[in-house]
Amino acid sequence: MSAPNHSTVSYDVFVIIGIPGLKELHVWISIPFCLMYLVAVLGNDLLICVVAVECSLHEPMYVFLSMLAFWDLVLSTSMVPKALSIFWLDNVDISFGGCVIQLFFMHFAFVMEPGILLAMAFHRYMAICYPLRYTTILSHGVTGKIGGVVVFRSFATIFPIVFLVKCLPFCQTNIIAHTFCEHMGLAKLACADITINIWYGISVPLLSVMLDMVTIVISYGLILRAVFRLSSHNAQMKVLSTCGAHVCVILMFYLPGIFTVIAQRFSPKIPKHVHILLANLYVLVPPMMNPIIYGVKTKRICEQVTLVFSPKVKCC
Template structure:
């Protein structure tokens, strides 16, 4: 028997063994990888499954992209790339307009700039690596880089939630206490709120990050996702992960729910103030200033909540649907937020129109 046929027989045997263990494997990845590389990986996975190899920190993880849709990766990359391009151009445009227009130097627009920066971090933290998987099959990611990506993703999701709460506070003060708006939300207060929102996001996600570094990953290093999503990484650990699971629920209900309740209470007060205005035109004009904020809130919280519920309770949902939803809630808000604020905010819309007409003359 030749060496090549012997190795081929070993690969087939290992693939059948792997299939009967109940684990998932990416057939396309196995078929397209060189023989010597395949054998090494399959051997390590087989040893991991039998618990003969234990390692606390694997050197690399392997991101499979969207399992089951590997043949369509290139086509899926087109809308992903388009959303990222719109997000980058739109958010940089918002930042540029606010910076160059003195009339926009106020609390609402400072919070909008914070939102734009957060959106840029969220989308940039996942999409370049996702596109490298789709286009070049660069599936490996360093262990530390994977956990860093996971930390920044969840940290800035919490930060974005806090920014929406801060923007709700700004709208509440502007509509319910307009004469005190400039004294309550001074630039120093806006800076303190922004710093508190960032510190809250960084500190509250830190325990999950530290726990993930300590877990023993002795099953496999294959992540069935396009990025290092926390629940996807948690499934690879062979330790008791109930503590971090409960902590994740604590973060959801005691942080995100607190923000949502605060936003809801703020808008109840805003609606009371709006409906107490004497004329219909005044009510529409005042409420119109909150329209963009409400749209942005809905486009952030609804996909985020749907993704979380899908992971927790959608056990009968196909894996590729899980992964697609996990990408959508990180890509849609960064793309839609600058469009929403650009279209619905008169000052930004007027500045954009002026820039286009000015360039045309």
């Protein structure tokens, strides 16, 4: 018997079913999703506006912070509105083009964030280890070039995924058991060899996200070495407190991702809906928490935000 010919079948519309096995709870699940998304949008929008309006915050650290807030918005907005439309309206259809656009921006933002965190770690390293040369080295022009390199690197890393996905024939099923489109989830539906997709999907987090993490750890190792060489205990505590917000945000980005990968690789018996919920929380929690962490731990941000709502309130 000859092999079936799949070349005559192609899907232009895919069905995103949401969280398998929990369809009856979609409305209840949508409530925390919606609340977290609203907090993320309001918090990051406020952070971007404060940095843009306040001239005293036009410094490299706050420029990078506003970039992080913007890509937090891109990351969460690329997923949550569609997920809420599935939960509330049962709007499960998505075009192939829409699916590719969604996965592109999600992966783009995912690779952008560690790049921005690395740029912020480099800023902290220069400010603490080379304080006399800091303003000369990290000028506005250099800051803009660093931001441009981060954006270009992320784009160049993720854009090939669009071609890898568009070249695949889809003729087995058009049902995506998830709340959003992502590269490997879509590639696994193809009736073709996806070896290149698998290897590219592995190499991207290893060569970009994890490499950034290693470089960030090295940067903070050098920062700690410089801090503990300071003679004054008060100076040590002051420097460490200025790094506190950045360290919290780094942990907020990497720890959920590492936990998700470990759960997927080493706990195959965990139900699929648990993996999907973890993936959604990974997209939602960091964008929601980042502006809160910086608002609380960064005095200058806190002061400007409180001036908007209550001029009489003073930050610690």
